[in-house]
Amino acid sequence: MDGTLRTGTGDPIPAGRTVGRSPGRLAWMRLRRDRTALVSAAVLVLFVLVALAAPLIEAAYGIGPHDQFQRRLDGFGMPLGHAGGVSGEHFFGLEPGLGRDIFIRLVYGLRTSFFVACTAAVLSTLIGAALGGLAGYLGGWLDAVVSWLTDLTLAMPFLIVALALTPTLALRFYGQRDEVPPSFGVGVLIAIFAVFGWTSTARLVRGQVIALREREFVAAARASGAGLGHLLVRQLLPNTWAPILVSFSFAVPQFVTGEAALSFIGVGLTEPTPSFGRMIYQSLDYLQTDPAFVLFPGGTLVALVFAFNLFGDALRDALDPRSAR
Amino acid sequence: MLRFLLKRALGAVLTLFTVSVLTFGMFFALPRDPVSGMCPKNCDPQRLERVRQELGLRDPLVDQYANYLKGIVAGRDLGGAQGGRCDAPCLGWSYVNNEAVTDTLARVLPVTVSIVVPAAIGWLLLGVGLGMVSALRPGSWWDRAAIGFSLTGASVPLYVVGAVLLLVFVYTLRWLPVPAYTPLATDPLRWAGGLVLAWCSLAFLYSAIYARLFRAQLLETLSEDFVRTARAKGLSNTRVYGKHALRAAIAPVVTVAGLDVGAALGGTVITETTFGLPGLGRAAVDAVRAGDLPMIMATVLVAAVFVVLANLLVDLLYAAIDPRVRLG
Numbered sequence: 001m002d003g004t005l006r007t008g009t010g011d012p013i014p015a016g017r018t019v020g021r022s023p024g025r026l027a028w029m030r031l032r033r034d035r036t037a038l039v040s041a042a043v044l045v046l047f048v049l050v051a052l053a054a055p056l057i058e059a060a061y062g063i064g065p066h067d068q069f070q071r072r073l074d075g076f077g078m079p080l081g082h083a084g085g086v087s088g089e090h091f092f093g094l095e096p097g098l099g100r101d102i103f104i105r106l107v108y109g110l111r112t113s114f115f116v117a118c119t120a121a122v123l124s125t126l127i128g129a130a131l132g133g134l135a136g137y138l139g140g141w142l143d144a145v146v147s148w149l150t151d152l153t154l155a156m157p158f159l160i161v162a163l164a165l166t167p168t169l170a171l172r173f174y175g176q177r178d179e180v181p182p183s184f185g186v187g188v189l190i191a192i193f194a195v196f197g198w199t200s201t202a203r204l205v206r207g208q209v210i211a212l213r214e215r216e217f218v219a220a221a222r223a224s225g226a227g228l229g230h231l232l233v234r235q236l237l238p239n240t241w242a243p244i245l246v247s248f249s250f251a252v253p254q255f256v257t258g259e260a261a262l263s264f265i266g267v268g269l270t271e272p273t274p275s276f277g278r279m280i281y282q283s284l285d286y287l288q289t290d291p292a293f294v295l296f297p298g299g300t301l302v303a304l305v306f307a308f309n310l311f312g313d314a315l316r317d318a319l320d321p322r323s324a325r
Numbered sequence: 326m327l328r329f330l331l332k333r334a335l336g337a338v339l340t341l342f343t344v345s346v347l348t349f350g351m352f353f354a355l356p357r358d359p360v361s362g363m364c365p366k367n368c369d370p371q372r373l374e375r376v377r378q379e380l381g382l383r384d385p386l387v388d389q390y391a392n393y394l395k396g397i398v399a400g401r402d403l404g405g406a407q408g409g410r411c412d413a414p415c416l417g418w419s420y421v422n423n424e425a426v427t428d429t430l431a432r433v434l435p436v437t438v439s440i441v442v443p444a445a446i447g448w449l450l451l452g453v454g455l456g457m458v459s460a461l462r463p464g465s466w467w468d469r470a471a472i473g474f475s476l477t478g479a480s481v482p483l484y485v486v487g488a489v490l491l492l493v494f495v496y497t498l499r500w501l502p503v504p505a506y507t508p509l510a511t512d513p514l515r516w517a518g519g520l521v522l523a524w525c526s527l528a529f530l531y532s533a534i535y536a537r538l539f540r541a542q543l544l545e546t547l548s549e550d551f552v553r554t555a556r557a558k559g560l561s562n563t564r565v566y567g568k569h570a571l572r573a574a575i576a577p578v579v580t581v582a583g584l585d586v587g588a589a590l591g592g593t594v595i596t597e598t599t600f601g602l603p604g605l606g607r608a609a610v611d612a613v614r615a616g617d618l619p620m621i622m623a624t625v626l627v628a629a630v631f632v633v634l635a636n637l638l639v640d641l642l643y644a645a646i647d648p649r650v651r652l653g
Binding site: 148151152154155156157159160161163164165167168253257260261264265266277280281283284287288291294298301302305306308309310313 | 336339340341343344347348351352476477479480481482484485488489491492496584588591594595598599606609610613614621624625628629632633636
């Protein structure tokens, strides 16, 4: 120690001048100092860039997600060469059977995955924060209804309902013979995630709001005639954004795996939309003959979710000064 | 206590009732002919019409639902093609499996229970053990290893773990047979051998969550006043941890565990699909694929019953474990 005063994050405090820092700024500084957070954030940014730049990557790579390379398969439909046909042309090899390029399908799968997961996470966080905030602040019958809705949602077996609902909905909007556009499947998936995913955010926000609603600043706002909207959005929301942000950061990977899980059991995204889950499901049939086929999509999915979870942990640590490493 | 129990039981019944109405509405009200899915392409129209009559699909929706409920409570008479009398709890007749839905359930439920119960024991022991080790020595190598393990477990989807395990132990090393279900009573060794991979993958994934949760809880509990009081009284470390801290820290774990086990008993869809085990989850997937409405209804209901019961049980256990909780 050299005798200078230091802040909690180790910055020296210049003599004779006090620096005011908002909690958000403090959290940002803690986050920037966390090596795990930096690495996982970098990985996530890379994934997002890849997903956004999918058409550019396709152009540079020269292969589309639906191109088939039957000539590179042997008589049994298995890719020629080592590790499922990995080569300079096909970075991750080829799918057995159709002979499509795994790398470019993963790039596009990432795109769908991110789109579904982020939209669903935004929707479910909005629903959860609104319902939880209202229930916590108003209490009474509304609180009872929201709690009961939470119990009801938890009691519905998510996978089975999603599984049963998706084809039924498709039939409702499109006939038996009509082609169902891929965007419809994506929409249904997002809606299902939003309807089933809001409960944890709602519980969290409700608890926070109950703890906050008796505090002086809320009473002061109420006494000066603030309306419900002002109280919730301007007074309570700024004090609950930390847990909301953390639950959002955990919701995204949850929906990434959720999308893959649904596609894995055969609903969710249908051919020809590339999807991690369906690729892994297809690859199970080739476990013995082409083990590389399961490792590439599986590995990418694990890396993505792992980075999200690490970042979510770091974010929680940064936002909550009490949680010690 | 009694008042609490009654209130909760009433809430549970209401939840189940709503689940059944919702499911019924979702699947029967939507314009999807459940019958045409039940027989192959060249079914003759007369037979189809008879099946519709027997299923009561020509009746008003409310009557259909009332009949369904009556079947569950008191049993009912189904048509001749549906095996005649169907005793309570009657969940209808599956034209796809050609048997009463309850018979199918009786066949698939033991599989799911055989998967979930040993796996749950495994994940609880492993999760609580790891969480305890890392909470007692925070920052140590043990702690870091446990955190790394739990982050990995929380990030790897079950079908990836399952695929890797299958690849290594079944197809490469050939130490284990291809997963299959043998009833425990028939041959305990083959029962375990066919399910051990499913147990391991479930235990790995879930114990990760529990290790994180229990570590956080235990760390928080250890900093509380009553732990300091217990130490100040001169109690040994073993007694402080074992008797006081553990009891308070394990309560939230019990909550989560109860809900997880309840949900898992309602069908471990992904596990059963990955390992090809014929349990409740698999039956649900098959029912959806075949458009077997009575079976879909039944699987959703059974799953909901498990979750609701688990919820109830957890509330009661909570009060028994944590002395600070009073039911009211």
